[in-house]
Each structure stands twice: as C-alpha cells, then as structure tokens.
Amino acid sequence: MRLLHAELIKLARPLTWGVAAAAALFCVLLAVGGAHNAALEGGAPAGHIPSCAELGIPAGPRCARAEALERARVNQASAEPAQVAAQLNPLAAGAEAAGLMASLPGALALALLAGAHIGGEWSGRTMKNLLAQQGRRWRVLAAKLVSLWLAGIGLIAVCWVALAAAGPVLVRVDHLPATHEPAAHALSLAGSQAARGLLVLAAFAGIGLLAAVATRGTIGTTAATAGAVIAMLIATSLPALGRWTPATWVQAWMGFPAGQASVTSLPTNFWSRFISAGGAPGHVAGLVGVAGLLAVCLAAAAALFRGQDIGG
Amino acid sequence: MAAVIECRGLTKRYRGTTALAGLDLTVEAGQVFGFLGPNGAGKTTTLRILLGLVAATSGHAWVNGRRIPDPGGLVGVGAMIEEPSFYPWLTGRRNLDLLALSGPRPPASGIAAALDVAGLTGVADRKVKGYSQGMRQRLGLAAAVMRRPALLLLDEPANGMDPAGIREFRTLLRRLAGDGTTVFLSSHLLAEVAQVCDQVAVIHAGRLVEQGPTSQLTTGRPRLRLVIDPADQPSALALLRRWPTRADGPDTVLVHAADGRGVNEVLGRGGVWASQIVPERAGLEDAYLQLTGHPEATDAAAPR
Numbered sequence: 214m215r216l217l218h219a220e221l222i223k224l225a226r227p228l229t230w231g232v233a234a235a236a237a238l239f240c241v242l243l244a245v246g247g248a249h250n251a252a253l254e255g256g257a258p259a260g261h262i263p264s265c266a267e268l269g270i271p272a273g274p275r276c277a278r279a280e281a282l283e284r285a286r287v288n289q290a291s292a293e294p295a296q297v298a299a300q301l302n303p304l305a306a307g308a309e310a311a312g313l314m315a316s317l318p319g320a321l322a323l324a325l326l327a328g329a330h331i332g333g334e335w336s337g338r339t340m341k342n343l344l345a346q347q348g349r350r351w352r353v354l355a356a357k358l359v360s361l362w363l364a365g366i367g368l369i370a371v372c373w374v375a376l377a378a379a380g381p382v383l384v385r386v387d388h389l390p391a392t393h394e395p396a397a398h399a400l401s402l403a404g405s406q407a408a409r410g411l412l413v414l415a416a417f418a419g420i421g422l423l424a425a426v427a428t429r430g431t432i433g434t435t436a437a438t439a440g441a442v443i444a445m446l447i448a449t450s451l452p453a454l455g456r457w458t459p460a461t462w463v464q465a466w467m468g469f470p471a472g473q474a475s476v477t478s479l480p481t482n483f484w485s486r487f488i489s490a491g492g493a494p495g496h497v498a499g500l501v502g503v504a505g506l507l508a509v510c511l512a513a514a515a516a517l518f519r520g521q522d523i524g525g
Numbered sequence: 526m527a528a529v530i531e532c533r534g535l536t537k538r539y540r541g542t543t544a545l546a547g548l549d550l551t552v553e554a555g556q557v558f559g560f561l562g563p564n565g566a567g568k569t570t571t572l573r574i575l576l577g578l579v580a581a582t583s584g585h586a587w588v589n590g591r592r593i594p595d596p597g598g599l600v601g602v603g604a605m606i607e608e609p610s611f612y613p614w615l616t617g618r619r620n621l622d623l624l625a626l627s628g629p630r631p632p633a634s635g636i637a638a639a640l641d642v643a644g645l646t647g648v649a650d651r652k653v654k655g656y657s658q659g660m661r662q663r664l665g666l667a668a669a670v671m672r673r674p675a676l677l678l679l680d681e682p683a684n685g686m687d688p689a690g691i692r693e694f695r696t697l698l699r700r701l702a703g704d705g706t707t708v709f710l711s712s713h714l715l716a717e718v719a720q721v722c723d724q725v726a727v728i729h730a731g732r733l734v735e736q737g738p739t740s741q742l743t744t745g746r747p748r749l750r751l752v753i754d755p756a757d758q759p760s761a762l763a764l765l766r767r768w769p770t771r772a773d774g775p776d777t778v779l780v781h782a783a784d785g786r787g788v789n790e791v792l793g794r795g796g797v798w799a800s801q802i803v804p805e806r807a808g809l810e811d812a813y814l815q816l817t818g819h820p821e822a823t824d825a826a827a828p829r
Binding site: 215216218219222223226227337338339341342343344345346347348349520522523524 | 539573576577578579580594595596597598599604606608609610611612613614615619622623624626627628630668
C-alpha cells in the first residue's frame with residue numbers, strides 16, 4: 214500500500230490534470246453536439262417510411278426486412294430527443310461517462326498517462342532509483358498498474374461530474390423533453406456500465422503496462438498503447454478474426470450497440486462504430502475475453518520486467 | 526571481518542560488448558572502499574549488479590551474505606547510482622518522501638536528517654526542476670543515507686559538486702565510516718579516493734587489476750628518475766628496456782624499479798652515465814594510470 218501511495222503521489226501532476234480536463238471537455242462538447250442534433254431531429258417532420266416499390270425491392274422477406282429497418286430508423290429519429298435527455302440525466306450520465314472512457318477516448322487518455330507514469334520512469338531515468346529502493350519488481354508493476362487503473366476510474370468520475378453538471382443545462386437550452394426516469398433506474402444503469410468499465414480500464418492499463426515494459430520510454434509507451442488499441446479495432450474487420458478480437462470482447466462486455474447502430478445523436482461509446490454489426494460474442498464471452506487480455510498483458514509484462522536490465 | 530560485498534567471476538556481456546570479465550572482489554565491513562577505474566571499466570555495471578538492476582551473465586555476487594539478485598539483500602543498503610534522477614515536478618523533500626514510501630520505512634526524522642546532512646534543508650521545498658546538477662547529486666546522497674544504511678554504494682557521488690560540497694561530502698563519508706557504515710565508493714576522482722578510502726580496488730576492462738590498502742597501492746610502487754645527457758637518452762631507453770621506462774623531457778628517464786644500483790650498473794655497462802639517480806614514490810594517480818595501462822602512466826607521478 215505504501216508503494217501504491219507513492220505511485221498515486223506521482224500521478225498528481227500537471228499532465229494528469231490536463232488529461233482529466235481534456236476528457237471532461239470532450240464529454241461536454243459531445244453532449245453539446247448530441248443535444249443539439251437531437252433537438253434538430255425532434256423538430257423535423259415525422260419521417261416517411263418508403264414502400265418496397267419505392268425502394269425497388271420485390272415483395273417478400275427481403276422487402277419486410279427493409280421496411281422494418283426503415284421503420285426502426287424513423288422511430289429512432291423521433292425518439293432521439295427523449296433518448297438524449299435520458300442520457301444527460303445527472304445520474305444516468307455515469308453510463309455515458311463509463312461508455313466513453315471504456316472505449317477509444319479512454320484508451321487514448323490512458324495511453325498518454327501510461328507513457329508519462331510508467332514509460333516516463335525509463336525516460337526520466339528514475340526507474341533505477343525506484344528499484345534500488347524496492348527490489349521486488351512485481352510490486353512495482355502491480356503498483357503501477359493499479360495506480361494507472363485508478364487514474365482511469367478518476368477519468369470516469371470526472372466525466373460523470375462534467376456531464377451531470379452540463380446535462381440539465383443542455384436539456385433546457387435545447388428544449389429536449391423532460392424525462393421521468395426513476396432515479397434508481399438511472400443510477401442502476403450508470404452503476405452497471407461504470408462497473409463493467411472498470412474491467413475494460415484495467416485491460417487498457419494492462420496494455421499500457423506491457424507497452425511501457427517493452428518500449429521503456431514515454432513516447433514509445435504512448436504510441437504502442439494507442440497503436441495496440443487501434444490495431445484491435447482494425448483486426449475486427451478481418452473476416453476470419455471478426456468475432457475473436459479484443460475489440461469485440463470489449464464491445465460484448467460493455468453491451469455497446471453493434472456497428473452503425475451506435476452512431477446516434479449522443480453516442481454511448483466510441484468503439485462499436487468501428488466494428489461491423491453481427492456476430493459479436495455474448496456478455497460472458499466478452500468478460501472472459503477482456504479478463505484474458507488483462508491476464509496476458511500482465512503475465513507478459515511481468516516476464517519481460519523480471520529479467521530486464523535497468524540502464525540509464 | 527565479514528565480507529559485505531563479494532563478487533566471484535562476475536561477468537556481464539551486452540550484445541557482444543564485455544563490461545565485466547570475471548571480476549573477483551571482496552569488501553569487508555567497516556571499510557571505506559574505493560573502486561577505481563577508467564570510463565567503461567565496468568564500475569557502474571558492478572554497482573548495478575550488486576543492486577539487482579542488471580543481471581550478471583555469469584559469476585555470482587553476494588551483498589550482506591545474500592546472493593544477488595535477492596530483494597532482501599537491499600535491506601540496509603543505501604545507493605546512489607551515477608547522475609541520480611528525480612521527478613522534476615516535485616520538491617526535493619517530496620522526492621525523498623516517495624523513495625521512502627517505495628522501500629523499507631526510514632527511521633523517524635530520517636528524511637529531515639538526510640536533507641540536513643546533504644546541505645539541502647534550505648531548498649528542500651523547491652521543485653527539483655530548479656536544482657543544479659550539484660544539488661541533484663546532494664539529493665541523491667540524501668536519498669542514499671536517509672535510512673541510515675549499514676552499506677552505502679556510491680557511484681561517482683562528487684560529480685557536479687562544487688569544491689565546498691566535495692569537502693563536506695568527504696567529511697560526511699568519514700563520519701559515516703566512523704559510525705560503522707561500510708562505504709563502497711566508485712569514482713575516477715583519484716584525490717578523492719586517496720583522501721577518504723582505506724582500501725582501493727582498481728578495475729580495468731572488466732577485471733580487477735589491484736586491490737589493497739590505499740597506502741600500499743601508492744608506496745608500493747617506487748621508481749627512479751634518471752637525469753642524463755640529452756644525447757644519451759635514446760641509448761639509456763634501449764639499455765633499460767627490461768623495466769617499464771619512459772622519457773620525461775629531453776634529459777630525464779623514468780624507470781619503474783627500486784634497484785638504483787642495478788639500473789646504474791646496466792647504464793654504466795652500456796657507457797651511459799647518469800648525473801643523478803633520484804628514488805621516488807609514485808602517487809595514486811601514477812599507480813592508477815600504470816595499472817590501467819595508460820600511455821601517460823610515468824608522466825603523472827609527483828616526486829616525493
């Protein structure tokens with residue numbers, strides 16, 4: 214615990230405050246845009262559902278499917294204002310914050326922090342001092358991982374607070390419909406997403422830890438972590454891999470809507486839009502996959518770090 | 526006396542470069558031990574191995590009787606590795622707090638006492654990014670002594686310190702030694718080592734070339750200064766080639782030998798007559814240069 218305390222003191226630095234401020238600003242700007250888009254959708258006349266003849270599709274199952282899709286699109290558009298207002302409820306905003314931080318924005322924020330907090334020990338040549346005090350290297354790794362993970366949780370909290378503060382103002386400014394969602398339901402949704410986000414953030418922190426031990430530098434850690442996350446998303450487009458990539462496990466575990474269905478006025482995440490719809494594994498498979506990803510990163514980082522020569 | 530540091534056949538290779546080539550070394554408790562060697566001789570690598578930062582390719586090392594790497598061996602060890610680095614956005618005191626939290630708990634007031642010893646009390650609450658190199662060295666020294674270790678490993682600790690700082694540092698080492706702390710001082714500052722160390726080891730190309738009391742290392746290397754006719758200098762150098770010999774100016778030859786009579790006899794047989802044969806004692810610097818095979822070895826000696 215003393216070592217973790219030391220790591221948390223190190224994290225209390227201008228870069229961390231800057232990343233937290235940037236994350237909060239990003240969430241608020243996204244909410245501003247989302248509320249505005251929802252208001253425009255709500256103000257538009259009710260959408261027309263084209264017939265199969267208009268779509269040039271002969272009658273049959275294919276026609277029925279196309280009509281259902283169009284109906285869903287129109288219904289979604291008309292429901293957007295209420296949906297966004299519900300997302301911006303101060304209690305429910307936790308789900309939005311967790312979704313954003315457990316997806317690409319959070320991964321990039323943790324990549325930056327991992328670079329400075331872990332990779333920086335090599336670049337700043339302070340790793341030798343640290344290991345001269347604490348010879349048990351696994352303890353150093355554990356403290357680094359947990360402190361980075363706690364920073365990720367802090368980012369969720371900061372974004373939640375920012376959205377909770379901005380949400381009611383945006384709902385009023387954009388004349389979105391008032392929601393009558395019970396507080397318990399909103400809190401339950403937020404709590405559930407935030408809890409799921411904890412594992413995803415731990416996996417992101419694990420990737421950052423492994424990247425730091427492998428690259429031994431600030432820039433290398435940030436670049437490798439961000440690169441790994443982006444590669445995970447790109448891998449989902451490979452036909453043979455689609456279902457079995459860390460990105461789809463994250464999507465399944467977080468319950469993110471599939472593919473373009475996640476592109477709404479106020480997106481709940483920046484992750485599943487990059488993944489084609491269909492074929493995602495279930496929650497449990499997602500849980501096992503994300504936990505496995507974390508375990509593999511930790512094992513690889515520990516194995517690399519155990520026998521590593523510390524220069525500088 | 527018990528050995529607090531012991532190295533046997535310690536070897537370290539880095540991608541084709543041999544930093545240590547079978548180093549054997551013993552440091553006994555209570556000594557102020559000087560570890561001398563030119564750049565690249567393997568001093569820092571030895572320290573890093575002793576601290577468990579670097580793994581030896583072969584051979585073994587023991588610290589406080591524990592075979593390295595053993596995290597438990599670091600208990601009671603304070604270390605300052607060359608050019609200590611700190612977190613620049615934190616104050617000097619906060620940096621020491623962090624290091625204290627990262628390892629065994631230091632004694633109460635250990636940090637304050639260490640800052641005082643290092644002469645940093647007045648600037649302890651300034652951010653390290655504003656520290657000079659000398660102040661960072663002092664902070665490194667404070668970090669090394671804050672737990673009042675029984676064994677202190679110091680790598681080039683006086684780098685960047687001003688003369689007053691070096692003098693204070695010397696006084697500190699003597700005081701620590703007086704309190705029973707074993708000090709392992711790696712340095713290339715020969716005067717520093719000569720003044721504070723009672724034992725010296727000289728390392729060259731990753732091997733131990735000499736180890737013994739400082740006084741023995743210097744007084745055990747007599748030499749002769751021969752003053753001769755400049756025209757005879759080439760002949761004298763040729764005649765005396767059985768000893769390490771070197772010209773020192775146009776009319777002088779330095780001979781690493783104690784036997785003045787034998788040298789005089791060889792010269793006389795060759796028809797060269799010295800006008801003076803002066804016995805000298807080589808200083809530590811000369812001994813060091815000679816041991817490490819430096820070409821200037823015989824030029825550096827001071828007459829005694």
